[in-house]
Amino acid sequence: MLAPVDDATRARMQKWADTHWKHGACSICSSNAWEVGQDLAEMRPYSGGSIVLGTGVYPLLPIICTVCGNTLLVNAIAAGITDRGPPSSEEPPEEPPDSTPPP
């Protein structure tokens, strides 16, 4: 599933691709027409075949062959694009803004 990213994250995605991605022939169609995805993707850890909510995800940068759709996934944390996934269920939720007027 693709998750929307902010402009700063999108800039880090493109910078990573510009400095690290050397391109090369697609392993499926042998073309050399790659495109950096516009959003990060995510992958869940395997949990015995069940979907477990609140476990966090691996954020991934998709690199897509524009000819056949072959997609390579780069770990966005290891690439320095993002420092973490969403908060896990073990972290306390953010405090809601205080809507109570002062006394």
Ligand SMILES: [Zn+2]
């Ligand atoms: Zn291809």
